Amino acid sequence: MKFVLAGFGGSGKTTLFNAMTGLDVPVGYGGEVRVGTVRVPDHRVDALSRVYSSRRTTHAAINLRDVPGEHGGAQRVLSPGTLQQIRDREAICLVLRDFVNPALEAAPDPLAELQAFHAECVLSDLGVAERRLDRLRKERAHVQEIGAFETAVAALAEGKPLRLLSPDELHRAFLTGYGLLTDLPLLAAVNVDEERAGNSVQAELEDEVCGMGGAAMVLSAQVEAEIAGLDPGDQGDFLEAMGLAEPTLGRFVRATYELMNLISFFTVGPEEVRAWTIRRGTVARTAAGRVHSDMERGFIRAEIIPYGVFAEYGTEQAVKEAGRMRVEGQSYVMADGDIMYVRFNV
Ligand SMILES: Nc1nc2c(ncn2[C@@H]2O[C@H](COP(=O)(O)OP(=O)(O)OP(=O)(O)O)[C@@H](O)[C@H]2O)c(=O)[nH]1
Numbered sequence: 001m002k003f004v005l006a007g008f009g010g011s012g013k014t015t016l017f018n019a020m021t022g023l024d025v026p027v028g029y030g031g032e033v034r035v036g037t038v039r040v041p042d043h044r045v046d047a048l049s050r051v052y053s054s055r056r057t058t059h060a061a062i063n064l065r066d067v068p069g070e071h072g073g074a075q076r077v078l079s080p081g082t083l084q085q086i087r088d089r090e091a092i093c094l095v096l097r098d099f100v101n102p103a104l105e106a107a108p109d110p111l112a113e114l115q116a117f118h119a120e121c122v123l124s125d126l127g128v129a130e131r132r133l134d135r136l137r138k139e140r141a142h143v144q145e146i147g148a149f150e151t152a153v154a155a156l157a158e159g160k161p162l163r164l165l166s167p168d169e170l171h172r173a174f175l176t177g178y179g180l181l182t183d184l185p186l187l188a189a190v191n192v193d194e195e196r197a198g199n200s201v202q203a204e205l206e207d208e209v210c211g212m213g214g215a216a217m218v219l220s221a222q223v224e225a226e227i228a229g230l231d232p233g234d235q236g237d238f239l240e241a242m243g244l245a246e247p248t249l250g251r252f253v254r255a256t257y258e259l260m261n262l263i264s265f266f267t268v269g270p271e272e273v274r275a276w277t278i279r280r281g282t283v284a285r286t287a288a289g290r291v292h293s294d295m296e297r298g299f300i301r302a303e304i305i306p307y308g309v310f311a312e313y314g315t316e317q318a319v320k321e322a323g324r325m326r327v328e329g330q331s332y333v334m335a336d337g338d339i340m341y342v343r344f345n346v
């Protein structure tokens, strides 16, 4: 999964990036585009790894890109270069500043930042879609393809993000490869001061994000950075003092997974316990293909143990003896937490 941390200058993107990736790149004005890997925390993976004493444990991972905002006169604009860094990603995490940044004159206004970001994305998409539509008309392209871009242009001209359009309304197959920003899942992270780290999202902002087809959460990048720097043993007390149930990373990942309709399934064994990310609705044969293309090609059947069942019995053997392992065909729709063994023949 390829995510981007986007937003305007000084909103706390790099601070959050460091906390999430465990890297230590310089914060403050003048940063560069950075890329890091975020391990997706999942206690089920850790538990399975203990049961199987597996040599390797592989969590799902997010590839995270940190894109600096503009500084100077116009603070609520995004340069074409910045937009370009967002286009090829699979989801946008928009960091909105809701703390006083001494380096910036402007008072925090996360709602205004959200609206400005949205307006920039709509405008950019409109430009892309209009240019493409012109070309298609000149080339007398297929009516369906022209139709898809007409629909996109009409929606964008009204300020409506493409992600709000259902698959029936918009033939997305024609739009792939254009990097349309308003079609990417949007998660707004409202970055607050330490004292408000436990707050929930302000209603007005929540409504606005929902109206854009996105979701919002509150976090304090500063607090997350401090948590990330603590020994795991000390984190609990610190979180409690901050009024938090868990570090943001877990919530952030869950929120994006939900937003993108993603779930995890597991492969297990003494060699490796591993989490795989798929879209909700993926069938067993396609899921098998994530593990290895041979498994998809030569798919015979999948043996499935839901994680909850595994946890109840404690071992694979006990699950089998209880007759709780299921045998499923290629079109079985995978559920979150399924442990899968693929029988295949190539
Ligand atoms: N009080 C407070 N300060 C923060 C928080 N998050 C970031 N900061 C501070 O705000 C300043 C800017 O943070 P960065 O993480 O560099 O912001 P950025 O969004 O990466 O900035 P650009 O890359 O220039 O767009 C730094 O001095 C941070 O220490 C926060 O949650 N609370």
Ligand SMILES: [Mg+2]
Binding pocket: 013, 014, 015, 027, 028, 031, 066, 067, 068, 069
């Ligand atoms: Mg930065």
